[in-house]
Amino acid sequence: MPVPQQLARGDRMGRGPYEKSGLIEDTGLPPARPVHERFDILYPVEEVEEKGKTISKPLVHDLDIEVKLWYLPFGSMNFDPFLWREFNKTVSISQQGK
Amino acid sequence: MIKVITKAAVVAALFSVALAFPAFAEKAGIGWDKTIAAKSGKAKTIAELAKMYDSSACIECHQDQYDEGQKSIHSRSIFGTGRTAMTLMTAIENGLMEEPYSGVKSPKDVKVEHLMGCAKCHLPQLADAEDSVAQELVTTLYSWKEARKKKDKEAAQREEDKLKSLNISCLICHNRNAITHKWQDGYPEAGVVYGASDGDHPSESFPMMAVSPIMSEAIQCGQCHGLGPNLELDQPTQCCTSYGSYLWAYKSEVGQDSCQECHMKKSKLGHNIQGYRDPAMTDAAVDFRAEAFGYYWRDNRQIVPKAVVKVEMINRCGHSIPDG
Numbered sequence: 001m002p003v004p005q006q007l008a009r010g011d012r013m014g015r016g017p018y019e020k021s022g023l024i025e026d027t028g029l030p031p032a033r034p035v036h037e038r039f040d041i042l043y044p045v046e047e048v049e050e051k052g053k054t055i056s057k058p059l060v061h062d063l064d065i066e067v068k069l070w071y072l073p074f075g076s077m078n079f080d081p082f083l084w085r086e087f088n089k090t091v092s093i094s095q096q097g098k
Numbered sequence: 099m100i101k102v103i104t105k106a107a108v109v110a111a112l113f114s115v116a117l118a119f120p121a122f123a124e125k126a127g128i129g130w131d132k133t134i135a136a137k138s139g140k141a142k143t144i145a146e147l148a149k150m151y152d153s154s155a156c157i158e159c160h161q162d163q164y165d166e167g168q169k170s171i172h173s174r175s176i177f178g179t180g181r182t183a184m185t186l187m188t189a190i191e192n193g194l195m196e197e198p199y200s201g202v203k204s205p206k207d208v209k210v211e212h213l214m215g216c217a218k219c220h221l222p223q224l225a226d227a228e229d230s231v232a233q234e235l236v237t238t239l240y241s242w243k244e245a246r247k248k249k250d251k252e253a254a255q256r257e258e259d260k261l262k263s264l265n266i267s268c269l270i271c272h273n274r275n276a277i278t279h280k281w282q283d284g285y286p287e288a289g290v291v292y293g294a295s296d297g298d299h300p301s302e303s304f305p306m307m308a309v310s311p312i313m314s315e316a317i318q319c320g321q322c323h324g325l326g327p328n329l330e331l332d333q334p335t336q337c338c339t340s341y342g343s344y345l346w347a348y349k350s351e352v353g354q355d356s357c358q359e360c361h362m363k364k365s366k367l368g369h370n371i372q373g374y375r376d377p378a379m380t381d382a383a384v385d386f387r388a389e390a391f392g393y394y395w396r397d398n399r400q401i402v403p404k405a406v407v408k409v410e411m412i413n414r415c416g417h418s419i420p421d422g
Contacts, residue, residue, distance in 0.1 A: 001420045001421065001422055002339050002421065008327060014336075016188055016189060016192060016193065017185070017193075017215065017216060017336060018192065018193025018215060018333070019193065020335070020336040021326075021327040021334050021335075022326060022327055022336070023339075026418055028418040028420055028421065029384065029411055029412075029418065029419050030343075030347050030418050031343070031347050031348040031353075031413050031414075031415055031416060031417060031418065032348070032352040032353070032412065032413065032414070033413070034411070034412050035410070035411045035412070035413075036409065036411075037409040037411075038407070038408050040404055040405075041404060041405040041406075042402060042403070042404045043392070043402075043403035043404060045402075045403065055401070056402065058403045063405050065407055067390075067407060067409055069384070069386055069411065073374075073420070073422070074181075082374055084374070084380060084384060084386075085386035087386070087390075087409075089388075089389075089390045091390050091392040093394060093403050094394075097394075
């Protein structure tokens with residue numbers, strides 16, 4: 001969203017039309033320009049001893065991934081959040097190999 | 099003798115002008131005296147202001163468009179979902195009353211000029227009203243709030259209905275705000291409905307139609323949907339900025355569609371002009387693609403299994419989203 005400057009001065013965001021003026025930045029999606037987001041999610045692991053070595057082993061091999069694009073008209077999930085798009089997939093990693 | 103008669107005639111003429119336009123200072127342009135506001139004189143009450151731009155007669159022939167318009171938030175522009183009404187009061191308390199030079203110590207001091215920061219878009223016709231209307235509006239807002247607090251549903255509904263009686267009615271777009279460049283195209287005249295055609299219009303109160311040069315242009319919507327700070331005001335405000343984004347991020351670099359093209363035509367919503375609250379708009383607005391996969395990543399000697407999620411979003415709107 002356009003982050004408005006408080007009374008068009010300084011580094012504070014304005015809230016309420018009476019003190020909003022100008023922009024500090026726009027965190028919204030600009031027209032026609034692809035916006036990419038990347039998330040790296042680590043699997044939960046446990047440390048185990050194997051052949052005299054301490055190694056990390058995944059606790060699970062499947063992760064349910066849920067990506068949701070929310071529009072928060074009032075900046076918070078507590079008031080009128082709007083779910084714009086959603087993506088679901090179960091991601092699996094192999095259980096064999098070294 | 100001739101001189102005396104001439105002087106008397108001039109005085110009489112000035113007096114008659116003063117009677118015809120009792121509450122408006124004379125403007126520079128030609129034809130402003132033919133506007134609805136100039137012909138009516140400034141409204142003194144909410145009821146008078148509502149009547150000045152009453153569009154109920156439009157229903158007779160334009161029922162579908164009227165019904166569509168009623169679904170749009172334009173039909174309750176100062177009430178909104180209730181949040182707009184609350185924000186007006188916040189603007190009085192946290193804005194005007196805290197500003198040392200506003201002249202507002204309490205809501206009782208609020209005048210039309212104080213409210214125009216909000217009303218410029220939420221109720222542009224407030225400019226055609228006396229300060230008594232600003233006061234009645236403020237009183238109604240606080241009565242509504244009080245009734246809600248007391249859980250007096252009947253009183254709350256009564257005040258809500260009064261607030262909703264002032265809105266962006268048919269005549270705001272099709273008359274009052276139908277011409278932006280008034281020195282070039284003339285002032286919008288009382289009795290004329292502005293749209294796509296010229297000619298007779300079968301209505302007693304609006305017997306003529308005329309072409310609005312901007313009705314299908316983005317600037318029609320841009321009058322309210324914001325360039326940024328409203329610097330023409332003594333105390334600038336800022337709310338919507340989508341017209342600014344439309345001009346500089348979309349029109350200049352991406353495409354040529356107007357606001358009406360997407361919000362009214364392609365969406366098939368007509369006068370039910372909507373944003374994110376309608377699936378026709380949200381479905382068309384954003385391309386959203388995601389992919390996810392897992393693998394064992396090596397961090398030095400450690401094996402770290404992880405999932406990678408990649409998301410691509412492309413905004414297909416004519417402005418940045420969200421806006422506000």
